[in-house]
Amino acid sequence: MSPGDAPIEWTEDGRPRSSLYGDAYFGADDGLSESRAVFLEGCDLPAAWAGRRSFTVAELGFGTGLNILALLDLWRREGPPGGRLHLFSVEAHLMPREDAERALAAWPELAPLAALLLAQWPGKRRGFHRIDLPESRASLDLALMEVGEALSLWEGRADAWFLDGFAPALNPDMWRDEVLQAVAARSAPGARAATFTVAGQVRRGLAAAGFEVRRAPGHGRKRERLEAILPGQGRDPGPAGPVAVIGAGIAGAAVRRTLLALGVEAVPFEAEAPGAGASGNPAGLVTPRLDAGLGPVARLAAQAYLRALDIYAGLPGAVISRGVLQLAATDRDAGRFARIAASDLFPEGTLRLLDPAAASARLGEVTDRAGLDQPGALSLDPRGVLEAWCRAPSAGRIESLAPTDGGWRLSGPSEPQVFGTVILATGADLRHLWPAAPILPVRGQVSWVAAPDPETPRAAGWGGYLAP
Numbered sequence: 349m350s351p352g353d354a355p356i357e358w359t360e361d362g363r364p365r366s367s368l369y370g371d372a373y374f375g376a377d378d379g380l381s382e383s384r385a386v387f388l389e390g391c392d393l394p395a396a397w398a399g400r401r402s403f404t405v406a407e408l409g410f411g412t413g414l415n416i417l418a419l420l421d422l423w424r425r426e427g428p429p430g431g432r433l434h435l436f437s438v439e440a441h442l443m444p445r446e447d448a449e450r451a452l453a454a455w456p457e458l459a460p461l462a463a464l465l466l467a468q469w470p471g472k473r474r475g476f477h478r479i480d481l482p483e484s485r486a487s488l489d490l491a492l493m494e495v496g497e498a499l500s501l502w503e504g505r506a507d508a509w510f511l512d513g514f515a516p517a518l519n520p521d522m523w524r525d526e527v528l529q530a531v532a533a534r535s536a537p538g539a540r541a542a543t544f545t546v547a548g549q550v551r552r553g554l555a556a557a558g559f560e561v562r563r564a565p566g567h568g569r570k571r572e573r574l575e576a577i578l579p580g581q582g583r584d585p586g587p588a589g590p591v592a593v594i595g596a597g598i599a600g601a602a603v604r605r606t607l608l609a610l611g612v613e614a615v616p617f618e619a620e621a622p623g624a625g626a627s628g629n630p631a632g633l634v635t636p637r638l639d640a641g642l643g644p645v646a647r648l649a650a651q652a653y654l655r656a657l658d659i660y661a662g663l664p665g666a667v668i669s670r671g672v673l674q675l676a677a678t679d680r681d682a683g684r685f686a687r688i689a690a691s692d693l694f695p696e697g698t699l700r701l702l703d704p705a706a707a708s709a710r711l712g713e714v715t716d717r718a719g720l721d722q723p724g725a726l727s728l729d730p731r732g733v734l735e736a737w738c739r740a741p742s743a744g745r746i747e748s749l750a751p752t753d754g755g756w757r758l759s760g761p762s763e764p765q766v767f768g769t770v771i772l773a774t775g776a777d778l779r780h781l782w783p784a785a786p787i788l789p790v791r792g793q794v795s796w797v798a799a800p801d802p803e804t805p806r807a808a809g810w811g812g813y814l815a816p
């Protein structure tokens with residue numbers, strides 16, 4: 349079964365119920381109060397995050413997102429000043445956005461937060477999906493896959509766990525000893541875990557994984573719930589040190605945008621001006637990487653492509669046009685296109701295989717090549733992106749970079765400065781700061797001409813590319 353197959357029925361009192369597992373997503377005694385009692389109180393929130401700059405909560409069983417919204421609501425009201433909340437949740441069968449919307453409508457007090465989450469509800473593609481919630485000083489990484497795989501891939505350390513698979517009797521997979529061991533292994537010292545069930549298997553599994561487990565009075569009709577805690581004292585991870593990003597082209601700007609969404613303000617360095625290199629071209633194409641290996645790298649790139657389209661679409665003035673036709677340069681290309689188009693790498697409709705006649709019609713001139721139409725691909729004005737993401741003034745040209753205690757010493761226009769982390773986003777200029785960089789610059793050239801009418805030419809790639 350692929351993520352996304354989440355057959356839902358509705359109970360008479362309007363709660364979603366999984367026909368796959370035969371269990372409801374939350375109990376009959378007001379799901380929101382239940383979330384608060386079982387998971388927030390069960391993990392000793394807000395007390396557990398007092399004084400923290402950063403706090404991580406992980407959940408097994410994302411469902412409607414109700415627990416996460418209850419948490420964000422508490423964080424908004426009682427989070428530590430200036431703190432960042434990192435959320436991680438796992439879901440093997442993501443429900444359609446419309447079903448989540450219907451379920452969450454029961455709590456008007458959550459409506460503004462629910463709207464932010466629903467607006468970024470991911471498609472059902474397997475993989476990790478990042479949902480930025482800057483208004484809440486939070487970000488959510490949602491792993492759409494089986495719990496075991498998700499826990500083996502996640503690199504975080506949780507301070508609190510919401511264990512919310514369906515009832516163990518109906519869904520034993522979610523409560524296997526190996527899963528609970530992985531929960532402990534991905535926990536920070538002093539981590540807490542909470543769940544609605546007091547099943548013996550869960551109590552024993554948590555205890556065997558190293559948690560101290562205790563029963564607490566349950567919510568509503570449920571007599572008891574579980575609270576668990578690992579030995580040790582929770583504390584903030586050491587400071588990452590100030591971060592420098594060298595280069596203010598698209599790559600540097602995108603890195604800074606992502607860091608900012610995670611609560612890290614990076615210092616930009618740029619020798620000339622934002623977009624002084626190739627990112628200053630008046631247009632560029634955003635197209636998928638066509639990797640017929642169909643392996644993990646291909647999947648990562650496919651997911652990154654879809655996320656990039658979403659992010660660029662939200663920037664005023666960045667998108668010039670939509671739709672790019674990729675033409676096969678060789679017979680091998682044509683085979684590659686066919687293999688990728690027939691795979692499940694991209695959602696339906698992302699790629700359309702065209703024979704030479706259809707490619708000619710799409711191109712507006714005769715070609716004997718097969719084509720791959722990419723209706724969502726973009727012609728992008730990089731300057732629109734840089735304007736949105738490169739507002740901070742840059743601190744000038746860096747001449748050299750040397751390792752030192754606590755990080756890297758940057759020598760540039762003013763006194764040398766030390767940064768814990770330095771990100772080089774200087775394109776082909778990389779060797780200036782890192783002479784042994786294993787890169788091979790490739791010469792490129794673009795020309796631009798005034799188009800006779802704004803509808804032509806349409807964007808195409810064939811080895812070279814043409815962007816309106």
Ligand SMILES: C[S@@+](CC[C@H](N)C(=O)[O-])C[C@H]1O[C@@H](n2cnc3c(N)ncnc32)[C@H](O)[C@@H]1O
Nearest residue numbers: 409410411412413414415440494495512513514
């Ligand atoms: C009780 S519901 C979670 C309710 C949710 N926390 C909320 O706030 O709405 C359990 C969820 O776990 C998911 N699930 C069940 N078995 C799973 C597994 N083996 N791996 C990942 N997710 C699973 C189900 O699809 C379901 O969405």
